[in-house]
Amino acid sequence: MLQQITRILWPVITGILIALLVLREFPELTGRTRGVELNIVDSNSFTNQTPSEDPFSYASAVERAAPAVVNIYTTTIVETRAHPLARDPIFRNFFNLPSEPHRKRLEASLGSGVIVSSNGYILTNHHVISGADDIVVELKDGRASKALVVGTDPDTDIAVLKIEMGNLPKLILTTSPGQVGDLVFAIGNPFGVGQTVTMGILSAKGRDQVGVTNYENFIQTDAAINPGNSGGALINIRGELIGINTAIFTRSGGSNGIGFAIPASIATAIMRELIDHGQVVRGWIGVETQPLTDELAGSFGINKKVGVLISGVYRKGPAAEANIFPGDILTHMNGRKVVDGRAAMNQVADLEPGTKISVSLLRDGRSVDRTIRVGQRPSSATN
Numbered sequence: 001m002l003q004q005i006t007r008i009l010w011p012v013i014t015g016i017l018i019a020l021l022v023l024r025e026f027p028e029l030t031g032r033t034r035g036v037e038l039n040i041v042d043s044n045s046f047t048n049q050t051p052s053e054d055p056f057s058y059a060s061a062v063e064r065a066a067p068a069v070v071n072i073y074t075t076t077i078v079e080t081r082a083h084p085l086a087r088d089p090i091f092r093n094f095f096n097l098p099s100e101p102h103r104k105r106l107e108a109s110l111g112s113g114v115i116v117s118s119n120g121y122i123l124t125n126h127h128v129i130s131g132a133d134d135i136v137v138e139l140k141d142g143r144a145s146k147a148l149v150v151g152t153d154p155d156t157d158i159a160v161l162k163i164e165m166g167n168l169p170k171l172i173l174t175t176s177p178g179q180v181g182d183l184v185f186a187i188g189n190p191f192g193v194g195q196t197v198t199m200g201i202l203s204a205k206g207r208d209q210v211g212v213t214n215y216e217n218f219i220q221t222d223a224a225i226n227p228g229n230s231g232g233a234l235i236n237i238r239g240e241l242i243g244i245n246t247a248i249f250t251r252s253g254g255s256n257g258i259g260f261a262i263p264a265s266i267a268t269a270i271m272r273e274l275i276d277h278g279q280v281v282r283g284w285i286g287v288e289t290q291p292l293t294d295e296l297a298g299s300f301g302i303n304k305k306v307g308v309l310i311s312g313v314y315r316k317g318p319a320a321e322a323n324i325f326p327g328d329i330l331t332h333m334n335g336r337k338v339v340d341g342r343a344a345m346n347q348v349a350d351l352e353p354g355t356k357i358s359v360s361l362l363r364d365g366r367s368v369d370r371t372i373r374v375g376q377r378p379s380s381a382t383n
Helices: 002-025 059-068 089-094 264-277 294-299 341-349
Strands: 069-081 102-115 121-124 134-138 144-146 148-153 158-162 183-188 196-207 218-221 233-235 241-248 259-263 287-291 308-313 329-333 356-363 366-373
Touching (some): 059 183, 102 183, 102 241, 259 264, 287 341
Antiparallel strands (some): 218 259, 233 241, 241 259, 308 329
16 A cells, blocks of 8 residues: 555656756746846836826926027127238239138027017027127927027126017026025037936025126026026926026036026016116116235234225226225125125115115224215126
């Protein structure tokens, strides 16, 4: 009886062992891959998700903003002057030179812009269209139009263009750029390759003393901004415009992760001035300032740094008429301490011409008070 059972079990045991060996060597027969367990899902299940449902995609924000970001192409006629000898008719005749010593050539440039109204107003940078003889705006949908310059403000590097075209997209503007650390996206036409989106964070707000413009209050971002992005849009995760991309900090000519944008609130305020008046009216007192260093403070006999040094005064300007001189130290303006000259002049710029302000100065170690009637800043002034 035992021998019969043994004869029956041995083939069964042998078959089981052989099956286990086969499955060990060929695991794909079980539907599993050796060493990897994959969870595969149908990608189509994500197509209808919104950014709030999928925190790793902001395609809907870009989709809302991108149609209103345009490419700007400019051409400039440049006249080149020949050598002075080429103006001599005898010299030209001897060397068989053309009778016209001046030659003209076309220079092409590119940038970006943002449509902010359905009737065709576009925000961009002054340096994008400066000196251009012809400006063409191309939309994302392929339509193109010549643009009219409504006005420019070199002091903030803002320019406003106008195109006549129907069914225009426009970007929604927000008065608040958000918080440091918020995700932001730069949209523009870098190097002329076509519309491109880059992502980063809002790195800082209120950046000044960058040396780009006279009046600076930049948003800083590490979203890649390159040549051609100038004038393009910086948007938040809702697709709202928070800034106009303007400049990069670079030593190589490429993006180093430090880009600057003009806040949308400032850009739109400048735009309204340019549309309504053709220029931006700013207050001006006609002084140049510089920081009061320890060395300068010591040379003036001051133990500690207070205020800023007035290094220059414009002739017949408001400060000159108020008997303010180079070498005076500006300590207070309208009762408030002055700690930064650029910030103080920006405050003056926000005042209406004709406004009176009181200032306190240090002159030869004595306190001097003056009243200045604010004038209108001329376009050639630096402060």
